[in-house]
Every structure is written in structure tokens, then in C-alpha cells.
Amino acid sequence: MPDNDPKNSGMSDGDFGQAYRGARKHEPRRKRAPAEITLSDLWPRPDFRAAALRGEVTPSIALLYMSVYDNLRRSPVTRPETDELTKGFWSRMYRSGVGFMRRAWETRQFHTADRLARAYRASQQSLAVSEGERQYATAATAKGRLSPNASPTDFPANIRMRIYSLEAMGWPEDPEIPDDARVGVMQVTPEKPVSGFSDGFYPALAITGTGRVVPIRHEPFASKAAAVRDATEELKRRNEVLQTRAGTPVLDYSRTGPNWREGQDVTEGMLLTAFRFKGLQFGKTVSATERQAFLNGLYDAAMDLCEVLQAPPIAASCVGRLGIGFGSQGRGAATGAAHFDREQWLMHLTKTRGGGALCHEFGHALDAMLLDALFDPDKLPPETYFLSDLMAEYYDPDGRYTMSSGVVGMLKKGRHPHTIKMMDSLFESLMFRRLKDSFYARSDDRDNDAGHAYWALPRELFARAFETFALDRMLAANVQNEFLVRHVDGYIRDRDSHTNSIYPQGYQRMDLAKYFGDVLKQLSYLEL
Numbered sequence: 019m020p021d022n023d024p025k026n027s028g029m030s031d032g033d034f035g036q037a038y039r040g041a042r043k044h045e046p047r048r049k050r051a052p053a054e055i056t057l058s059d060l061w062p063r064p065d066f067r068a069a070a071l072r073g074e075v076t077p078s079i080a081l082l083y084m085s086v087y088d089n090l091r092r093s094p095v096t097r098p099e100t101d102e103l104t105k106g107f108w109s110r111m112y113r114s115g116v117g118f119m120r121r122a123w124e125t126r127q128f129h130t131a132d133r134l135a136r137a138y139r140a141s142q143q144s145l146a147v148s149e150g151e152r153q154y155a156t157a158a159t160a161k162g163r164l165s166p167n168a169s170p171t172d173f174p175a176n177i178r179m180r181i182y183s184l185e186a187m188g189w190p191e192d193p194e195i196p197d198d199a200r201v202g203v204m205q206v207t208p209e210k211p212v213s214g215f216s217d218g219f220y221p222a223l224a225i226t227g228t229g230r231v232v233p234i235r236h237e238p239f240a241s242k243a244a245a246v247r248d249a250t251e252e253l254k255r256r257n258e259v260l261q262t263r264a265g266t267p268v269l270d271y272s273r274t275g276p277n278w279r280e281g282q283d284v285t286e287g288m289l290l291t292a293f294r295f296k297g298l299q300f301g302k303t304v305s306a307t308e309r310q311a312f313l314n315g316l317y318d319a320a321m322d323l324c325e326v327l328q329a330p331p332i333a334a335s336c337v338g339r340l341g342i343g344f345g346s347q348g349r350g351a352a353t354g355a356a357h358f359d360r361e362q363w364l365m366h367l368t369k370t371r372g373g374g375a376l377c378h379e380f381g382h383a384l385d386a387m388l389l390d391a392l393f394d395p396d397k398l399p400p401e402t403y404f405l406s407d408l409m410a411e412y413y414d415p416d417g418r419y420t421m422s423s424g425v426v427g428m429l430k431k432g433r434h435p436h437t438i439k440m441m442d443s444l445f446e447s448l449m450f451r452r453l454k455d456s457f458y459a460r461s462d463d464r465d466n467d468a469g470h471a472y473w474a475l476p477r478e479l480f481a482r483a484f485e486t487f488a489l490d491r492m493l494a495a496n497v498q499n500e501f502l503v504r505h506v507d508g509y510i511r512d513r514d515s516h517t518n519s520i521y522p523q524g525y526q527r528m529d530l531a532k533y534f535g536d537v538l539k540q541l542s543y544l545e546l
Contacts, residue, residue: 066190139156457521
């Protein structure tokens with residue numbers, strides 16, 4: 019069993035602090051505020067649905083403030099202050115902005131989005147002492163990429179869709195309509211056109227991780243009511259599919275491999291010390307027995323993953339970046355088996371459906387870490403959070419130029435162009451679409467059949483390719499860990515798997531294994 023004594027690992031007791039409630043966190047080398055705050059510290063999430071059901075507010079007001087809450091940054095901006103910003107600006111403006119929104123909700127002071135937005139902007143800007151501070155007064159609390167004059171009242175398309183359609187679909191009375199429903203209704207108009215779609219009302223789907231919405235029907239409905247009925251049926255159908263076919267319980271798994279723990283239970287402190295996870299977060303319904311089983315399973319899975327990566331234990335946390343949540347966000351049937359929150363650097367697994375998703379979500383985290391480690395954020399295109407998304411923007415199916423030729427100018431100072439050029443083969447293989455049986459082509463066919471984009475999104479291709487690579491390396495080492503990765507095998511053992519699988523197959527599977535191996539070797543030379 020690895021040595022988990024902080025003294026022997028070169029860390030002291032002072033290396034730990036609060037990351038999430040009840041969790042401890044390894045402090046990175048860069049300086050941080052002595053007491054980092056989070057949104058949940060300043061304003062624990064209210065039960066907006068319950069407030070509407072009790073008649074304390076109308077559903078429309080509850081939806082407005084719920085949307086604002088979901089569009090708030092989860093913690094203050096960590097970017098250093100410039101000459102135009104006074105010391106402590108980001109933290110100060112974050113506290114005041116979250117405090118304003120909390121008071122507005124608790125006093126029910128503003129009943130429309132316009133009035134709330136104007137009052138919020140005036141309040142924040144009144145605290146600014148320079149033009150630079152006025153530009154970022156509201157942006158300090160707005161979720162997403164930092165940009166001047168951004169505000170949490172500037173809703174992305176997926177949140178606007180919720181405000182527009184959730185009440186009409188039956189929220190809050192209907193429990194099958196979740197707070198964060200991905201299906202709703204959008205209207206196409208001459209003022210808000212969508213390429214290829216006529217004016218009218220459409221059931222629509224929010225694309226995971228992008229904030230965009232796309233129609234899921236080719237022909238419009240003449241009225242909002244008709245589109246709402248169709249969207250409601252579609253949402254409930256998707257929920258039924260998720261409940262009956264997707265995902266398995268996290269703690270219902272099998273494993274064969276090295277006895278890393280030597281039969282012992284691990285504590286949170288031991289696990290955090292060994293891998294430097296930023297924190298652990300457990301839901302209220304997680305029992306003490308489930309918590310212990312999760313800690314043991316996570317320890318074994320993290321060690322197995324590091325063996326796959328041929329890397330030290332700290333790799334499992336993306337070098338101290340990652341936190342882990344288990345059963346802490348609820349609504350597993352409606353929200354998916356697992357999720358990687360790029361803003362919080364939190365991987366979350368639902369209790370009942372997150373089994374085997376850990377490796378897939380780690381693939382997303384690795385994708386984000388590569389972008390974070392290699393590229394200057396000020397040079398990147400807006401809303402770029404994953405290296406796969408960036409590389410895909412420069413993919414040329416005709417092969418006239420490489421992806422890296424388009425992105426090398428965005429590298430951080432000191433990063434050698436060879437670092438990104440050697441990744442060309444990996445991303446060229448992921449994006450390759452000239453053959454009908456390619457990984458991309460099969461995934462794109464699945465999206466076309468479903469009527470929305472998901473399987474062929476660059477970040478999803480990367481994550482599924484990574485979990486396939488990890489599975490193959492484990493199988494080669496006679497290791498099995500369904501806590502870490504499962505489901506892939508179900509797609510590759512049947513006779514029709516090659517033509518139907520949403521995972522890499524055949525020659526491409528072998529090529530991607532080599533390319534991932536090359537990338538991981540390169541990572542060992544980077545100071546991450």
C-alpha cells in the first residue's frame with residue numbers, strides 16, 4: 019500500500035484547506051487568497067421549485083432567480099488584478115454581487131429580468147473606483163469566459179430556453195420536468211434566425227457543455243402550445259430511456275488487479291494526500307457505508323488509472339486540479355450518469371447511474387488540462403475550454419494543413435511548438451471522416467439519427483477514445499475495474515459492433531492507442 023503519511027510525501031498539515039464542505043484540499047504552489055470563498059458559502063442554493071409550490075413566489079419569478087443562480091460563477095475570478103483594478107477587486111466584487119442577488123431573491127424585490135439586470139449593474143458599478151473596475155464590476159460574478167460588461171443576467175441560450183418553456187411544460191408541479199431540463203422550446207424568427215430552419219416554434223435540445231440549443235424537429239409547429247406538448251413528451255421519453263438503459267450503480271462493480279490497499283479501508287485524508295484531489299463532495303443521501311465503499315473504490319480506480327498512464331499518483335487529480343463529487347447533485351435519472359464541471363474542476367458521479375464513468379470524465383478533465391497547461395487564455399477563441407474543441411476548429415478534411423499550424427500561435431510563452439505538433443496525429447484520427455466506418459463517421463451517424471449533436475462533439479470523441487485506450491491497457495495487464503471503466507466492452511464484443519459502435523474500432527483503435535501513448539509520454543516532460 020502506498021505511503022500516505024504527509025510527512026513522507028513532502029507535504030505538511032498546512033498544505034490542506036477547505037475545498038468543499040467537509041473536504042480538504044491540497045493548495046497549489048501559486049498564491050491564493052487565504053480563505054477562498056464559493057457560491058455555496060455566500061448563498062446556499064435555494065429550493066426554487068419548493069418556493070413556487072408553496073406559493074411564496076410565482077413560477078416565473080422562481081425561474082428567473084433559479085436561472086440567475088445557475089449563471090453565477092461558482093467561485094471568484096483567480097486572475098491577478100491589473101493596474102486598473104484595486105487589490106482584492108475580484109473577491110470583493112464577487113461577494114457584493116452574490117450578496118445582491120441573494121437579497122433580491124429573499125426580499126422578492128425585482129420581478130422582471132430587465133429590472134433585476136439594471137439594479138444589479140447599478141449596484142455593482144457604484145462600488146467601482148475606475149473605468150476598468152466598472153467594466154468588470156458585473157463580470158466578476160458571471161459564469162463562463164471573463165469579458166467586459168458580462169453579467170449573470172446575460173443568459174446563454176440553454177437557460178433562456180428554460181425560462182421560455184419550463185412553466186408551460188408543467189414546472190414546478192410536474193416532478194418529471196427537472197429544474198435543468200435539456201429539452202424545451204425555442205422560437206425561430208427573422209430577428210433570431212437559425213440556418214436551415216423556417217420561422218416557427220420548435221422542440222429543442224441544449225447541447226451539453228456548450229450553452230447552445232438546436233431544434234430536434236425539422237418542421238416547425240404553428241403555436242408554442244403545440245411545440246410545448248411535443249417537447250414535454252420528448253423530455254419524458256428521454257428520461258425513461260436514461261432510467262431503463264443508461265448507467266449502472268457506482269458501487270455495483272467488479273475488479274481484479276493489484277491489492278493496492280492491502281484490504282484496508284482508506285480515509286478521506288489518506289486519499290487526498292496520496293492523489294492530491296482538490297476535495298471530496300458527498301450528497302446528503304450517501305450513507306456512511308456507501309461513503310466508505312466509494313473511498314475504497316476511488317482509491318483503487320485512481321491507482322489503476324495511474325498504472326495505465328504510467329504516471330505518479332498525482333496524475334489522477336490532473337496535478338491537484340480535480341475534485342470529486344458522489345451523489346451530491348441529485349436528479350441522476352434526468353441529468354446523466356456523470357459530469358465534468360470545467361468551471362469548478364469537479365467530476366461528479368451519480369449514485370445510481372455513474373458506474374464506470376470515472377475514466378470518461380477523467381478524459382474530459384485531461385482534455386481541459388492540456389488546454390489549460392499549453393495555451394494562453396487571452397489568445398484563445400471565446401468559449402474554448404477543451405483542447406479537442408480548439409483543434410477541431412482547425413481540422414481540414416482535405417489534409418491541406420495540420421491542426422497545429424492553426425493553433426501554435428496561441429501557445430503560452432515558453433511552450434515549444436513541438437509539444438502541440440506531436441498531438442496532430444491523435445486529433446487527426448479523432449476527426450477523420452473520409453471512411454464510412456471511421457470513429458467520427460459512426461458517431462456522426464448516431465447524431466443524425468437522433469436529430470441533435472452529441473456523440474460527434476470533439477470533446478466526446480476524445481473522452482470515449484481515452485476510456486477505450488485505458489480499457490485496452492488494463493486488459494493487456496490482466497486488470498479489470500468496472501468502477502473506472504465499463505460499458506465499452508458491450509459495444510465491441512457483438513458481431514455488429516464494428517459498424518454500430520460509438521467507440522474506436524479496428525485499425526483506428528490501435529492507432530489511437532499509440533497516439534495516446536505518445537501524448538502521455540510527452541506530458542511527463544511538461545511542468546504542469
